[in-house]
Amino acid sequence: MTTPDVELVPPSLLTDAAARAQKHLDGVASRSVAPTDEALAGLAHFDGPLPAEGTSPADVLAELDAHGSPATMLSNGGRFFGFVNGGTLPAALAANWLATAWDQNAALSVMSPVAAKLDEVAVRWLVELFGFDAGVGGGLVTGATGANIAGLAAARHRLLADVGWDVDADGLFGAPPVTVIVGGEVHPSLQKSLGILGFGRRRVVSVPADDQGRMLAEHFPNKLDGPTIVCLQAGNVNSGASDPFAEIIPAAQQQGAWVHIDGAFGLWALTATARAHLVAGVEHADSWATDAHKWLNTPYDCGVVLTRHPDDLAAAMSMTASYLASDGGREPIDYTSEMSRRARGVEVWAALRQLGRAGVDELIEGCCRHATNLAEGLAAGGFDVLNDVVLNQVVVASGDTAAMAATVDRIQSGTECWAGPTTWQGRPALRLSVSSWATTDRDIERAVAAIVEARG
Numbered sequence: 001m002t003t004p005d006v007e008l009v010p011p012s013l014l015t016d017a018a019a020r021a022q023k024h025l026d027g028v029a030s031r032s033v034a035p036t037d038e039a040l041a042g043l044a045h046f047d048g049p050l051p052a053e054g055t056s057p058a059d060v061l062a063e064l065d066a067h068g069s070p071a072t073m074l075s076n077g078g079r080f081f082g083f084v085n086g087g088t089l090p091a092a093l094a095a096n097w098l099a100t101a102w103d104q105n106a107a108l109s110v111m112s113p114v115a116a117k118l119d120e121v122a123v124r125w126l127v128e129l130f131g132f133d134a135g136v137g138g139g140l141v142t143g144a145t146g147a148n149i150a151g152l153a154a155a156r157h158r159l160l161a162d163v164g165w166d167v168d169a170d171g172l173f174g175a176p177p178v179t180v181i182v183g184g185e186v187h188p189s190l191q192k193s194l195g196i197l198g199f200g201r202r203r204v205v206s207v208p209a210d211d212q213g214r215m216l217a218e219h220f221p222n223k224l225d226g227p228t229i230v231c232l233q234a235g236n237v238n239s240g241a242s243d244p245f246a247e248i249i250p251a252a253q254q255q256g257a258w259v260h261i262d263g264a265f266g267l268w269a270l271t272a273t274a275r276a277h278l279v280a281g282v283e284h285a286d287s288w289a290t291d292a293h294k295w296l297n298t299p300y301d302c303g304v305v306l307t308r309h310p311d312d313l314a315a316a317m318s319m320t321a322s323y324l325a326s327d328g329g330r331e332p333i334d335y336t337s338e339m340s341r342r343a344r345g346v347e348v349w350a351a352l353r354q355l356g357r358a359g360v361d362e363l364i365e366g367c368c369r370h371a372t373n374l375a376e377g378l379a380a381g382g383f384d385v386l387n388d389v390v391l392n393q394v395v396v397a398s399g400d401t402a403a404m405a406a407t408v409d410r411i412q413s414g415t416e417c418w419a420g421p422t423t424w425q426g427r428p429a430l431r432l433s434v435s436s437w438a439t440t441d442r443d444i445e446r447a448v449a450a451i452v453e454a455r456g
């Protein structure tokens, strides 16, 4: 064996990192879900100025572990119910480490054959998993926000090309108007995407939603005029409810509209045999935004844009330069707004390889079952359950604004579990999302007991 001139990594550094990570994960069961006040105060350690001199990698790691690890939110455990933050599957976590050691730039196949291959396989497997038509393609992006931007950019390209306008070359100024239809309970990230793309956050037709946040099909415009993008939602971020796809999508498409789905987590209902009916018809849309880092439980940041018109996505996203050689095959760079990028396909591949189709079904169904048990336990403990618990989302309330705020405060400053506040149908509430493979029946029992005790 030849001795290398440069040691790429000190022999014990990665094993040290692994040991520290293992210790952190082993501590999840016994540590408080949110960091303690002492741990938060410890973050002041990082407030110092830029160091003049360097530090050994081992010391950098030790310092990070000492002051950073205690100040983490234990969202990878089974009793974190905030936002829609999934845990991380073991295979996805380990694959992420290995891929980081590979240090691959997943922009082009010539930069990383393995990253390009797994990017392609990950997208293909997701298309199969969701049961979409074989021609559906897309890319891996930073999250559902990035996926909404990408899907809507593809829509913008296609609809304006159809009326003779090259938006990618000539921009939106002077372009024929495009009507954008959203639901009354549209997610703010979709509104932000509309703003970024020049459609305007406010320049939309908003269709009223029902008490679960579903677009009311009877209020959907009967006649669509000119280029139109219809933005529907799979999985309201509070209630988990989905728009009536089977009623709206065919009618909109018959009139030439492009239907885009924001399905950050709700699209995953498709993968669970017993839940797929909740999103029936969603497979007929033109584009879909979803996340792997939410319900597939990959590490952040990992979103997915899929479309049945991949050429339109590529028209909006691709670029050419003489130094960016392609062998003519699929290039990850052609389907996302980024150029240099991490090899997200590795984690998606690893998660799907670990679970298989059956394991994904179990993950999604298990979270939904836990959500039902959580809602039943909280109802028995005196809370009003405000949503129809059909998926993984639970919204509960008890008492007036002040009482609800005090309850949320007691939950968040307790050690047992973590959930955040929301306002649902005008009522201050607690929202809980069960999105991690790691949640067990025992976790739900413990969370119910803690939340009921915290009720004001």
Ligand SMILES: *Cc1c(COP(=O)(O)O)cnc(C)c1O
Pocket (backbone or CB within 6 Å): 084, 142, 143, 144, 145, 146, 187, 189, 190, 233, 234, 235, 236, 237, 262, 263, 264, 265, 291, 303
């Ligand atoms: C979480 C969420 C988003 C944004 O997803 P990110 O991955 O955080 O960008 C968009 N839409 C819905 C419905 C969501 O739940």
